[in-house]
Amino acid sequence: xxxxxxxxxxxxxxxxxxxxxxxxxxxxxxxxxxxxxxxxxxxxxxxxxxxxxxxxxxxxxxxxxxxxxxxxxxxxxxxxxxxxxxxxxxxxxxxxxxxxxxxxxxxxxxxxxxxxxxxxxxxxxxxxxxxxxxxxxxxxxxxxxxxxxxxxxxxxxxxxxxxxxxxxxxxxxxxxxxxxxxxxxxxxxxxxxxxxxxxxxxxxxxxxxxxxxxxxxxxxxxxxxxxxxxxxxxxxxxxxxxxxxxxxxxxxxxxxxxxxxxxxxxxxxxxxxxxxxxxxxxxxxxxxxxxxxxxxxxxxxxxxx
Amino acid sequence: xxxxxxxxxxxxxxxxxxxxxxxxxxxxxxxxxxxxxxxxxxxxxxxxxxxxxxxxxxxxxxxxxxxxxxxxxxxxxxxxxxxxxxxxxxxxxxxxxxxxxxxxxxxxxxxxxxxxxxxxxxxxxxxxxxxxxxxxxxxxxxxxxxxxxxxxxxxxxxxxxxxxxxxxxxxxxxxxxxxxxxxxxxxxxxxxxxxxxxxxxxxxxxxxxxxxxxxxxxxxxxxxxxxxxxxxxxxxxxxxxxxxxxxxxxxxxxxxxxxxxxxxxxxxxxxxxxxxxxxxxxxxxxxxxxxxxxxxxxxxxxxxxxxxxxxxxxxxxxxxxxxxxxxxxxxxxxxxxxxxxxxxxxxxxxxxxxxxxxxxxxxxxxxxxxxxxxxx
Numbered sequence: 001x002x003x004x005x006x007x008x009x010x011x012x013x014x015x016x017x018x019x020x021x022x023x024x025x026x027x028x029x030x031x032x033x034x035x036x037x038x039x040x041x042x043x044x045x046x047x048x049x050x051x052x053x054x055x056x057x058x059x060x061x062x063x064x065x066x067x068x069x070x071x072x073x074x075x076x077x078x079x080x081x082x083x084x085x086x087x088x089x090x091x092x093x094x095x096x097x098x099x100x101x102x103x104x105x106x107x108x109x110x111x112x113x114x115x116x117x118x119x120x121x122x123x124x125x126x127x128x129x130x131x132x133x134x135x136x137x138x139x140x141x142x143x144x145x146x147x148x149x150x151x152x153x154x155x156x157x158x159x160x161x162x163x164x165x166x167x168x169x170x171x172x173x174x175x176x177x178x179x180x181x182x183x184x185x186x187x188x189x190x191x192x193x194x195x196x197x198x199x200x201x202x203x204x205x206x207x208x209x210x211x212x213x214x215x216x217x218x219x220x221x222x223x224x225x226x227x228x229x230x231x232x233x234x235x236x237x238x239x240x241x242x243x244x245x246x247x248x249x250x251x252x253x254x255x256x257x258x259x260x261x262x263x264x265x266x267x268x269x270x271x272x273x274x275x276x277x278x279x280x281x282x283x284x285x286x287x288x289x290x291x292x293x294x295x296x297x298x299x300x301x302x303x304x305x
Numbered sequence: 306x307x308x309x310x311x312x313x314x315x316x317x318x319x320x321x322x323x324x325x326x327x328x329x330x331x332x333x334x335x336x337x338x339x340x341x342x343x344x345x346x347x348x349x350x351x352x353x354x355x356x357x358x359x360x361x362x363x364x365x366x367x368x369x370x371x372x373x374x375x376x377x378x379x380x381x382x383x384x385x386x387x388x389x390x391x392x393x394x395x396x397x398x399x400x401x402x403x404x405x406x407x408x409x410x411x412x413x414x415x416x417x418x419x420x421x422x423x424x425x426x427x428x429x430x431x432x433x434x435x436x437x438x439x440x441x442x443x444x445x446x447x448x449x450x451x452x453x454x455x456x457x458x459x460x461x462x463x464x465x466x467x468x469x470x471x472x473x474x475x476x477x478x479x480x481x482x483x484x485x486x487x488x489x490x491x492x493x494x495x496x497x498x499x500x501x502x503x504x505x506x507x508x509x510x511x512x513x514x515x516x517x518x519x520x521x522x523x524x525x526x527x528x529x530x531x532x533x534x535x536x537x538x539x540x541x542x543x544x545x546x547x548x549x550x551x552x553x554x555x556x557x558x559x560x561x562x563x564x565x566x567x568x569x570x571x572x573x574x575x576x577x578x579x580x581x582x583x584x585x586x587x588x589x590x591x592x593x594x595x596x597x598x599x600x601x602x603x604x605x606x607x608x609x610x611x612x613x614x615x616x617x618x619x620x621x622x623x624x625x626x627x628x629x630x631x632x633x634x635x636x637x638x639x640x641x642x643x644x645x646x647x648x649x650x651x652x653x654x655x656x657x658x659x660x661x662x663x664x665x666x667x668x669x670x671x672x673x674x675x676x677x678x679x680x681x
Contacts, residue, residue, distance in 0.1 A: 016348070016358075036348070036358040043347040046340070051368060081469035093484040100488075123488070151597070154469075155539045193597025194508070194539065195554065198366070202336055205344070205362040208371055249595070 011069050013039055019068070027223050028057075028064030029216055037207040038065055047165055047186035049201060052209030054191065055253020059148060061209070062187040066144035071185065075146045076133035078153035084160055088170060089135045092128045099123065124174035134164055138180040145184040150200075151193045162200055212254060214241055220254060221261050228265045235272035235303060236261045240284070242302050248290040259283045274299040319345060319360070326364060326377045330571070333364045353382060369552070436669040439641070441521030451668050452528055456562050460533040460675045462540065462603050464504035465631075476501035507603050507631060509533060509541045509678065512589060514608030515573060516547040516580040522638045522665065523577075524566070526607050529671055531557045531565050542598055546585035546608070547575040550592070582612045582651060583619040586626060594629055603678055604630040607665055609639055612651030620654035627658040634677055636665035 013019035019042070020035035030038065038061070041048040050058045066073035076087055100123065107114040129135075137145040150158065164170060168183035188204065190196055212220060214237055221233040240257045252260075263283040269276050277299050285291045294302065323338045344359040357378055365374050435447055436454075443451060472482065482498030489495075511533060513526045530543040534557040545551045556568035570576065586606075593599070604626060612619050627633045637652065639645045641664030647653055656662070661677050664670040 032354065033358060033361075036355070037362050040344050040347055040359075040362060044340075044343055079468075081467055083469070093481060093488075096488070097484060191596045192368075192593065193600070194542070197539075198332075201366045202334065205340075206365050206367075207362055208365075208368045249591070 013042065013069070015039065022068035023064050026064050026067040028060060028068070029212075029220050029223060030061065030064075031210075031212065031216060033207060034061060034209060037205055041185055041187075041205055042069070044205075045183055045185075047188055047204040049188045049190070049196075049204035049206045050209055051190050051192060051207075053211065053251065053253055055255035056209045056211055057254050058187075058189045058209055059146065062144055062146040062189075065185065065187065069142070069144070069185075072137075072140040072143040073146070074133050074137040074140070074143055074184070075148060077148045078150050078157070080152055080154060082153045082157055084157075086132055087134050087157070087161075088132050088164070089172060090130045090132060091124070091174075092130050096123050096128050099128070126175065129172070129175065134161075135170055135178065137184040137186075138168065138170060138178055141180050141182040141184065143184040145186045147186060147188045149191055150188045151190040151196060155197060158197055158200055162197075162203070166203065211244060211251075214238065217241070217254065217257060221257065224258055225261055225265060228261055229270045231271045232261060232264060232269060236264065239272060239277065239302050243284065243294060246293060246297065248285070248293065249287045250285070250290060252284045256284045272303055274303065277303065315345070315350060316342060319350075319356070322360065322377070322381045323364060325381050326360075326374060329373050329377045331364060331370045331373050331377070332366065337364050337366075356382070436672075437667050439638075439666045440525045440668070441638070441666070451525070452562070454668055455525060455528040455671065456532055458529065458532045458671060458675055459536045460509065460529070461536060461679050462507040462509045463679055464506050465601070466502045467505045469503045469505075470500040471503045473499055473501035475499055506537065506540055507601060508598070509537065510594075510599055510602050510604045510630075511541070511543040512586070512604065512606045512608070513543065513545050513553075514547060514580065514582070514606075515545045515576060516608075516611075517577045518580065518609055518611050519607075519638070520577050522607075525671070526665070527553075527557070527566055527569055528562055529607075529674075531562050534558060535560070542593070544589060544593075545569075545573050545575075546582060546589070546606075547573075548578045548581050548585070549575050550585045550588040551575070552593075580608075580611055580613050582608060582610070583614050583622050586619070586622040590622065590625055590629075594626060599626060599629040601631045603632045603634065605634045605636060605674070605678065607636040609637055610635075610647070610649060610652030610655065612654075616650035616654035619651050620658070623655040624658050627660075632660045633658060634661040634663065634674070635659045636663050636670075636674055638664065638666040640664040641666040641670050 011022055013022055016032070016036040016039040019039045020030050020032075023030050023035065023038070037048055037050075040046070050061065052058055062075075063073060065071075100119070103114055103119055103122075131139060133145070137143045147161065150161075153161075165186055169177055169179040171177045188200075211217075217237040217240065218230075218233050221228065221236060222230065225233075236257055240252050240260070244251045260280060260283045263280050264272065264276060267276065267280070278295065281291055281294065285294060319341060320338060323333045323341065327333045340363040341360050344363050345356065348355040348359050350356045350359060360378065361371070361374055365371055435443075435450060438447070440448075440451060470479070472479065476499045479498040479500040482500065483495070486495045486498060487493060511530050513523070513530055515523045515526075519526070527545075530553070534541045534543055534554055538558055541554065542552070543554045543557055545553055551573050553569045553572055556572050557565050559565040559568060590599070606623075623633070635655065637647070640647070640662065647656055647662070663674050663677055665674060
């Protein structure tokens with residue numbers, strides 16, 4: 001069911017527990033640590049730096065945070081070679097040229113001489129500015145800015161980001177300074193492919209996101225997939241839990257358990273049995289070695305029969 | 306009045322806790338401590354749980370900090386007399402860089418050759434000769450000289466082309482740059498601006514074996530690691546392997562080699578232990594390598610390849626690593642010795658997956674390694 005009023009006034013959580021319940025309203029079940037981290041980030045106006053295994057719900061947390069607080073959600077996906085023009089703003093050169101030619105042509109037709117200074121000023125109008133994620137997050141406040149996989153960007157970009165985040169403002173030479181009415185709540189995620197600078201980390205709250213406990217995982221499955229049976233949810237959660245103990249190359253995260261439960265439900269399963277599990281293992285395990293290892297241990301054993 | 310007093314008490318307690326944590330090895334800098342106090346204020350620290358999170362979210366900076374934090378928190382905030390916080394923590398002020406310095410086994414230990422033992426250098430040796438001498442059999446003065454020269458090495462990594470573009474004299478046309486030039490001339494056509502893909506050095510990953518059998522070389526390896534980390538702090542990662550994997554990049558960042566090595570010695574729990582290379586390489590792949598640290602990087606493993614476990618398992622892990630890395634270089638100090646052949650289990654098993662197999666027993670061989678890495 002979609003929440004009735006999407007244009008609700010921004011919600012200001014008054015405690016970590018309050019934030020947890022707001023998140024739960026938008027179908028995100030956060031544990032105490034994550035809820036506290038989110039609450040502190042809101043209260044102290046500090047960016048939140050999230051790390052954890054792939055698929056534990058770091059990105060989903062930022063989305064849920066935006067939904068729960070009624071803020072605008074902006075995502076900046078980092079990659080190598082990302083630079084200021086792609087993250088901040090860019091001038092729409094094609095339209096600027098078109099504008100230039102149009103004014104020229106109109107003036108020519110009217111037999112006038114265009115005023116050069118005026119013409120140049122008109123080229124740097126806000127309508128020729130393309131807002132990239134950072135500018136968008138500063139302009140549309142309140143906002144939640146997700147800087148995803150910061151470790152993939154170059155370290156020069158990190159230094160640049162630091163400046164934007166600490167000032168919550170951007171200077172555009174031709175236009176002036178854009179200052180956020182309210183600094184965006186920034187969530188940074190990293191997969192630890194390289195060390196992020198201490199200078200950036202020091203300004204953030206740091207949280208390592210763990211896999212959910214068994215009960216929480218069952219609750220997440222039930223919440224996100226309301227059609228599956230309680231039995232199936234707990235079967236999937238316990239099988240996934242055992243898989244995480246198996247020392248796999250890629251232990252399944254919450255995203256995988258949701259995929260798996262969804263696949264099983266699509267096949268009309270009401271509970272998990274060894275045959276079904278073997279047939280749908282591809283939804284959970286993404287390495288041949290992992291699938292072999294799970295098959296070599298008794299699947300019935302995995303289901304905790 | 307009483308309220309203010311209580312508040313100061315809480316501040317004192319928290320700052321004291323931060324100090325305990327710092328001596329346990331978590332880098333709780335003063336600004337982090339301030340952040341903790343603010344966080345504690347925002348949460349209204351009334352219970353253990355909020356104090357725990359206020360500290361953990363602000364004082365920790367990486368996953369490795371969390372177990373240390375948990376232990377320090379439990380020790381500091383529990384009144385259990387069995388766990389006094391102080392003695393648990395290793396004394397931080399005593400810097401012992403020489404701990405890394407494996408004392409030469411009296412009377413020629415395992416591996417050292419009697420022939421070489423007789424050539425005792427009494428004075429500072431000629432540098433040229435020193436360059437080719439086995440690091441394991443040097444006198445103290447010679448070792449100091451080699452250390453000094455090791456710190457002058459600057460291992461870089463060969464560049465690769467990135468997706469990032471930079472202005473260039475020739476190459477594909479840069480539309481934005483061209484338009485910018487045109488605008489400067491009120492829209493008149495002008496010379497085309499061009500750009501090309503930029504080159505960037507590859508990431509360098511060092512896996513240094515510090516197990517017992519590598520003891521005579523560990524000091525030199527770590528100094529080499531220090532030189533590499535200092536040269537490109539953001540593009541180099543260093544780990545020690547042995548019975549377990551330890552990341553030492555952070556410790557090696559310090560400018561002074563002796564201080565850095567002292568920090569490393571405090572970080573490594575399995576100093577001069579046994580070798581379980583397969584497990585260590587697997588741990589590296591699971592926690593770092595597959596996520597991207599090893600992808601497209603130049604990976605250098607420094608080890609004698611004496612594997613206690615199953616060589617087949619080591620081969621499997623190394624094969625995996627070779628698939629991820631751009632180039633896999635193995636440095637084996639024994640390779641430089643006359644009569645050595647890589648026949649021992651572990652070394653023979655991994656040989657098919659290596660791109661380069663170099664010696665690492667003397668200063669000259671380290672210089673050769675620098676060459677291999679920067680050409681790779």
